[in-house]
Amino acid sequence: MVQLSNLINSLPPFHFADAKKRIEEKQAQGVDVVDLSVGDPDLPAPASVIERLCETAHQPINHRYPEYRGMHAFHDAVVSWFQRRFGVALEPERETLALIGSKEGLVYAASCVLNAGDIALTPDPYYPVYVSAATTIGAQPYMLPLREENRYLMDLDSIPANVLAKARLLWLNYPNNPTAAVADLDYFASVVEFAKRHQLVIVHDMAYAETYYDDFRPPSLLQVPGAMDVAVELHSLSKTYNMPGFRVGMLVGNATLVDAVARLKSNIDSGIFRPVQYAAIEALNLPEAWTIERNAVYKRRRDLLVEGCNTLGMRAVAPLAGLYIWARIPAGYTSREFSNWLFDRIGVFITPGSNFGPAGEGYVRISLTTPDERIAEALRRIRELMAA
Ligand SMILES: Cc1ncc(COP(=O)(O)O)c(C=O)c1O
Known part of the structure; x- marks a missing residue:
């Protein structure tokens, strides 16, 4: 029997390692998951x-x-x-x-x-x-x-x-x-x-x-x-x-x-x-021009998501920097419940704000590292689910 140290026993699993596993399981069931969780740049290196x-x-x-x-x-x-x-x-x-x-x-x-x-x-x-x-x-x-x-x-x-x-x-x-x-x-x-x-x-x-x-x-x-x-x-x-x-x-x-x-x-x-x-x-x-051009892609996604969230009643402000939209969740859910609801029902994965600490309750974090058409697809699924 391997006895583990206090150090390792004190560590929770890293949230995003756990999230990757959940997404893989869902995909294995044939679900087309839209992953808006991790800030993992999808664009190529120069x-x-x-x-x-x-x-x-x-x-x-x-x-x-x-x-x-x-x-x-x-x-x-x-x-x-x-x-x-x-x-x-x-x-x-x-x-x-x-x-x-x-x-x-x-x-x-x-x-x-x-x-x-x-x-x-x-x-x-x-x-x-x-x-x-x-x-x-x-x-x-x-x-x-x-x-x-x-x-x-x-x-x-x-x-x-x-x-x-x-x-x-x-x-x-x-x-x-x-x-x-x-x-x-x-x-x-x-x-x-x-x-x-x-x-x-x-x-x-x-x-x-x-x-x-x-x-x-x-x-x-x-x-x-x-x-x-x-x-x-x-x-x-x-x-x-x-x-x-x-x-x-x-x-x-x-x-x-x-x-x-x-x-x-x-x-x-x-x-x-x-x-x-x-x-x-x-x-x-x-040159800085490379960064500006790349950021134009994120900016388009940012604007799509901010508009989409606000239309859905999930209040969000367009950030000046970063790779995330920090949006309010609809009333009646905890952040985790809301995130699980979207994942279980429509295969859209976003991170509950409470994963980042108690003050994140009431919010979700949505990543900009997914192409426009997948963002549009996620917003479409959320709109339909909420309407139902
Ligand atoms: C706030 C923050 N700091 C640090 C990191 C670590 O980045 P890396 O180790 O890839 O440089 C991340 C990655 O997501 C992050 O969000």
């Missing part, structure tokens, strides 16, 4: 990125172990991208680190900051990894509800003094998953000031930095003067360049924490296949 991946994969030098912290050329590409996009100067070797996707960076950053018994200030609703990253090391999340009336910004002044005394880390995530809310530099400046006052480390998850609409450009927390004293930021090639399967991202910011994460990682993994890093460099050097 052609030049794939070419670079293939070309460098043919070179035997790249079959050897890669550099632990990432190639110098990768760091340089991150630095130029950051300068171009945010006007922030980073030191390539000290303030950037290559990651196997940003998800692992969240876990490692938390492990480098938190001890058992500490508190991690956590937005609610939240990306589930913020909570598992804290609880697996015996730290506790303290939830800060993101409310529509506060534009889904955390109210830091509401935190009791006894919580603040034990808090070490503050998770920040704008553009936000799941609410698609955005924050401006004034808000970021107030968060940095708060973190300094209470000796907190900020981990800003910017996985959705480059899915933006209209004239909006999400700012980096590191644009706030002095932010680098207390903060790191996570970026990812996944949503940014349609490369979720490549597994590549980066941690940037505070050199002490970047170095700590590099130390922890070098004890656990052995870096990223160099051709994947070459592919990422190619992507980071693409």
Whole structure:
């Protein structure tokens, strides 16, 4: 008999792994499922990125172990991208680190900051990894509800003094998953000031930095003067360049924490296949026009869904960034009941807001990573079901 550890017994199954299984079971029954749940870009990675991946994969030098912290050329590409996009100067070797996707960076950053018994200030609703990253090391999340009336910004002044005394880390995530809310530099400046006052480390998850609409450009927390004293930021090639399967991202910011994460990682993994890093460099050097063109596709889907939801009485606001519509559910259901009802009756899969924390109750999250005609099909099925 295999006895499992307290750590693994404390972890719930990852929601989206579970969701994939449910969808496969439904498809095996012959149902044509419309999956609007996961934020898994359906558009292809840029052609030049794939070419670079293939070309460098043919070179035997790249079959050897890669550099632990990432190639110098990768760091340089991150630095130029950051300068171009945010006007922030980073030191390539000290303030950037290559990651196997940003998800692992969240876990490692938390492990480098938190001890058992500490508190991690956590937005609610939240990306589930913020909570598992804290609880697996015996730290506790303290939830800060993101409310529509506060534009889904955390109210830091509401935190009791006894919580603040034990808090070490503050998770920040704008553009936000799941609410698609955005924050401006004034808000970021107030968060940095708060973190300094209470000796907190900020981990800003910017996985959705480059899915933006209209004239909006999400700012980096590191644009706030002095932010680098207390903060790191996570970026990812996944949503940014349609490369979720490549597994590549980066941690940037505070050199002490970047170095700590590099130390922890070098004890656990052995870096990223160099051709994947070459592919990422190619992507980071693409002109902004590529991003704008790609985002036009998401914007069309966004508008289709927002209009469709509002027509169905599921109030939704068009987000300025992110990959999701955060819509109100009709009265008389919990989020989970509503989501299950759609899935069981018409094979449309959307994520209950409550999967992201108690403050997500009353909402559903709908992903933009499905083509227009499938979105139209989902809306048609929902309309018919509701009418019946
Ligand atoms: C808020 C947020 N952060 C981080 C990630 C992880 O992205 P990746 O590991 O692909 O970079 C995701 C993925 O969905 C996300 O939604």
